[in-house]
Amino acid sequence: MEANSPPLKIYFIPSVGPSHIVSLFELCRLFASRGVHVTLLTTPSSAGFLRKPLLRAEAAGIRIHVHSLKFPSQEVGLPEGVENVVGVDDTDVATKVFRGMGLLRHQMEQFMEQNPPDCIVADLFYPWASDLANRLGIPRLFFDGSGSFPTCLLESVRRPGSPHRFASSKSDPFVLAGLPHPITVTLSRLPDYALTTNEITYMMDSFRDSELNCYGRIVNSFAELEEEYIEHYEKTTGKAVWHVGPTTLLNRSSEDKAERNLKAVVSEDEILSWLNSKQPNSVLYVCFGSGAYFTDEQLFEIASAMESSGHKFIWVVHNKGRTENETEEDRQKWMPREFEERMRREDRGMIIRGWAPQTLILDHAAIGAFMTHCGWNSLMEGICAGVPMITWPLHSEQFFNEKLLAQVHGIGVEVGADDWVLNIYVEYATKNLVKRDRIERAVRKLMDGGDEAMDIRRRVRELTEKAKAAIGEGGSSQRKLTALIEDLQRLKSMRTKGGIDDAKEGEFKREK
Numbered sequence: 001m002e003a004n005s006p007p008l009k010i011y012f013i014p015s016v017g018p019s020h021i022v023s024l025f026e027l028c029r030l031f032a033s034r035g036v037h038v039t040l041l042t043t044p045s046s047a048g049f050l051r052k053p054l055l056r057a058e059a060a061g062i063r064i065h066v067h068s069l070k071f072p073s074q075e076v077g078l079p080e081g082v083e084n085v086v087g088v089d090d091t092d093v094a095t096k097v098f099r100g101m102g103l104l105r106h107q108m109e110q111f112m113e114q115n116p117p118d119c120i121v122a123d124l125f126y127p128w129a130s131d132l133a134n135r136l137g138i139p140r141l142f143f144d145g146s147g148s149f150p151t152c153l154l155e156s157v158r159r160p161g162s163p164h165r166f167a168s169s170k171s172d173p174f175v176l177a178g179l180p181h182p183i184t185v186t187l188s189r190l191p192d193y194a195l196t197t198n199e200i201t202y203m204m205d206s207f208r209d210s211e212l213n214c215y216g217r218i219v220n221s222f223a224e225l226e227e228e229y230i231e232h233y234e235k236t237t238g239k240a241v242w243h244v245g246p247t248t249l250l251n252r253s254s255e256d257k258a259e260r261n262l263k264a265v266v267s268e269d270e271i272l273s274w275l276n277s278k279q280p281n282s283v284l285y286v287c288f289g290s291g292a293y294f295t296d297e298q299l300f301e302i303a304s305a306m307e308s309s310g311h312k313f314i315w316v317v318h319n320k321g322r323t324e325n326e327t328e329e330d331r332q333k334w335m336p337r338e339f340e341e342r343m344r345r346e347d348r349g350m351i352i353r354g355w356a357p358q359t360l361i362l363d364h365a366a367i368g369a370f371m372t373h374c375g376w377n378s379l380m381e382g383i384c385a386g387v388p389m390i391t392w393p394l395h396s397e398q399f400f401n402e403k404l405l406a407q408v409h410g411i412g413v414e415v416g417a418d419d420w421v422l423n424i425y426v427e428y429a430t431k432n433l434v435k436r437d438r439i440e441r442a443v444r445k446l447m448d449g450g451d452e453a454m455d456i457r458r459r460v461r462e463l464t465e466k467a468k469a470a471i472g473e474g475g476s477s478q479r480k481l482t483a484l485i486e487d488l489q490r491l492k493s494m495r496t497k498g499g500i501d502d503a504k505e506g507e508f509k510r511e512k
């Protein structure tokens with residue numbers, strides 16, 4: 001930054017989903033550590049959720065300001081304090097939270113108009129942020145919590161001549177058009193809003209319009225993971241993209257992690273001492289992100305598969321209460337008879353009924369594979385820990401992320417989930433079950449050993465090294481971040497010198 005010039009001032013606006021809040025916060029931290037004046041615009045309970053990492057950042061001399069917004073609890077009919085979807089497993093509550101988030105627009109616009117920053121980094125759920133930024137003559141960076149690869153795949157499906165329009169059945173495989181790799185999918189694995197026109201289609205279209213109307217895209221990923229897709233994205237959209245992560249490598253300790261109001265019933269010490277007694281690569285870690293609540297029937301299939309695979313495991317289950325509140329009869333609805341006791345007795349497995357310290361677990365040498373729903377953060381965390389993945393996508397862009405792991409990099413084994421769902425709480429029960437034999441086959445493929453598993457392991461470790469190099473001194477992500485900060489400084493000084501007056505009325509966009 002220019003000597004004596006006031007620091008660049010950036011506002012970050014997270015949405016209400018836990019992983020989006022956390023990953024945007026990690027970007028705040030990254031910018032603040034470079035001397036940028038960072039303000040997070042959020043509600044008290046989301047700020048409370050970030051209390052621990054905020055304090056940790058402060059202790060490390062990294063200052064992140066919080067501008068508190070008043071959540072319209074009464075207007076949307078929610079009790080005070082329910083301001084995000086952390087730990088929420090009820091569609092009605094989640095819908096109200098999202099509605100409340102929409103109503104924050106006026107407060108945010110007013111604040112930003114009165115105290116304009118030099119740049120806005122806003123989550124995709126704020127499509128109006130691009131217009132506001134254009135009006136203020138400042139850049140808006142678009143953030144959607146995922147990578148360039150899934151965005152390019154979705155864009156390919158949206159094209160008028162996309163081959164999915166000619167698929168003869170839901171399970172008929174075809175290759176997506178115009179991408180750097182031949183990516184094979186089926187209709188049943190594509191998001192329904194891209195196949196038909198429904199309410200979500202309109203919402204997603206408004207997000208895309210706002211992305212095309214912004215300055216560029218910021219991504220918590222590293223260039224080496226999706227090189228060809230950066231180029232593809234920039235070519236097809238005309239927008240610039242900055243890969244500045246993976247930030248998870250900068251915030252690895254559980255001390256840096258946000259607080260969840262989900263119960264963590266097993267202590268970190270207990271987990272670590274159990275893992276310490278296990279051989280390297282001998283334990284499977286099973287976790288489906290912050291909001292995947294499977295049906296009892298599906299949980300039963302997972303438990304049965306893990307038992308018959310013969311391998312050790314840590315299994316995270318969020319929607320089940322503590323053991324002492326559950327009868328054997330309750331348990332038998334979602335696991336085989338005396339499964340938990342048997343696994344404990346045989347020192348085979350640990351069920352975490354609540355929030356797990358995921359990065360701590362993944363980083364342990366005993367973890368040999370990660371069964372994941374392919375959420376972008378989990379994908380990053382798996383790669384950064386050097387752990388091969390068993391891919392079990394559910395919703396959002398996860399079926400695309402699976403392809404990045406399994407088809408592009410060969411570091412994931414597909415479990416064979418083949419039904420995209422919009423809402424895991426409601427829809428999963430009516431869609432296809434993934435049967436135990438498929439699950440067991442995928443587990444054995446990675447955990448039994450053999451040449452193929454060794455190759456997969458080697459490939460993921462090579463990517464880990466690339467991720468570390470990217471975020472390290474002189475690495476691609478560091479260079480990108482520097483370039484972005486310099487670019488924002490340049491725009492700021494043009495603005496303060498009156499060089500871009502004509503940018504004020506909606507013209508402030510960066511074409512690649």
Ligand code: UDP
Pocket residue numbers: 019020287288289290291316354355356357358359374375376377378379381
């Ligand atoms: N996570 C965790 N413990 C859990 C479940 C999830 O720490 O028991 C964290 C995980 O490490 C990741 C995030 O929650 O950082 C999940 O984000 P992701 O993008 O993978 O999936 P989402 O929750 O958005 O579906």
